[in-house]
Amino acid sequence: MPAAPYRLLLVHAHPDDESIGQGATMAKYVAEGRHVTLVTCTAGEQGEILVPELAHLAADQEDRLGEHRRGEIADAMAALGVTDHRWLGGFGRYRDSGMKWHESGHAIPADDIHDNAFWRADLTEAADHLVEVIREVRPQVLVTYDPFGGYGHPDHIQAHRVAMYAAQLAGVPSHRRDLGEPWVIAKIYWGAMSESRMRAGLRALRDAGDTTSFEGMDPDGWLPPFVTADENLAAAVDATAYIEAKMKALASYPTQITTDGPFFALSNNVGSEALGVEYYRIVSGTQGELGPDGLETDLFAGVPADPA
Template identity: 50%
Template sequence: MRVNSSKRLLLVHAHPDDETINNGVTMAKYAADGVEVTLVTCTRGEEGEVLIEKLANLASSQDDKLGEHREIELKNAMDELGISDFRFLGAPNKKWRDSGMMGTPQNEGKDVFWQSNLDEAANELVKIILEIKPQVLITYDEFGGYGHPDHIKANQVAMRAAEISGTQGWEIEKIYWNTTPKSVIQMGIDKMKEVGSDFFGAESVEDLPFAKPDELVTSVVKAPEYVPQKLAAMKAHATQISVDGPFFALSNNLGLSVRGDEYYTLVKGQVASPLDENGRELDLFAGIK
């Protein structure tokens, strides 16, 4: 890939669809602004559930062809977000398989991402970092958002790769972890209750492991004008996301800002202006020359 922009953003995710759910608005906004956006996906999501009944045979318990199908879904989603540079970690020579959840037989497989050698996987990412030279990296927190082993490993690989690349000629200036403030999630729970629905079965924000104390949220990308692109990309991941389900239908009608605003915790670098009314930076590239 030839670098054409002075601003370059790298995202590291575990499975196809994670990027759209967590960062769809961010990706679409920065791509439209001329930033070089690169997505690295660590597995093909072979162990995901299949929400489309007529495609149930793709599941790992049947024909085990979900990974190939999700590659197509990812491409279609990236087309919607305007992203041309998206890759699988280790491709074309190495492929790590979706690890499934902790404690499952799939999680013990020798070829799954969770069981991969950390430095081997990290060095595959280092190759990409040294090629594209990103100033900004986005990945999960150390808990992987909600504890999925592939999300945890993606964090470990991304952070290790950033460390290694710093010794090989490229220092990533700012590193962000995806997060969602508790106040925003609680607002969603309250609004869903008002209309007689629930928020993924949660009675309280304390029931949701991915919600973080507001004071840990350092940054937010506010770009509601890109919500249509994000929704279109979510629809592209049709085996994994039911956009037409009750939650998304209701949240759309309620105008929940959780979908137009995407939140981050800065773990490397300095928060820089411009800031919003809560003191959160509004541009992930702020302070980078």
């Protein structure tokens, strides 16, 4: 078990998801001496490749993108200072399921899914891989996706299911005693995006003449399902001091994220606050001390330090 008195566990589907959603929070907590563990469920083998000279790595060609993204996430973790990164069940145990877009604008499972796709994983088997990690690390806080996986990607949805089920099983004394001593996670959160912050950021981009970043999103109209009404938010971690680390982590994924893409445009045009404050919905546990805006400012608020 890590010696740090405060321990955070994040469960994500593919390399880069963690840096987009909680990269600043991760860097902040590492810098503050809190132990951060990231579990990634697949290597993102089905991802699109934005670098033409690496197109040969694609799933329908050499099928070596997963190994390449393994290197990208290692670089991202170095940028964030995270030293405890794991693959669910070991590298290559579960494969990226892929996805396609539904006409209504959200992701759905692809027509052809690999036999070893994470979407097809046995839920109890996959959860037990995570139970072992939970019982070893003994995190007080868990962060994962909401039930829709943010935007409907099947691997995000499956990661949500695995994380939530594993959190429950890990605390059952009689379940899989061979996986370690039982551990109950004090607080569970789902990552979120503030509606008001997203609208303000989009408005600033549009006012600056940027009509392509976050294409299709309207600062005064439709927003995708990963955007959360402010009334449903429970915590806002201000990690703007670590935005440089987050942007460096994002830049570690050239096959997936371009430096002239929407996240960098948001940061350049709106300022570091746009990506440096990360939001959360509380799922279980009790909110601790609230900040002036009625939200927790620390995911560990109200959680006693573990002297062990």
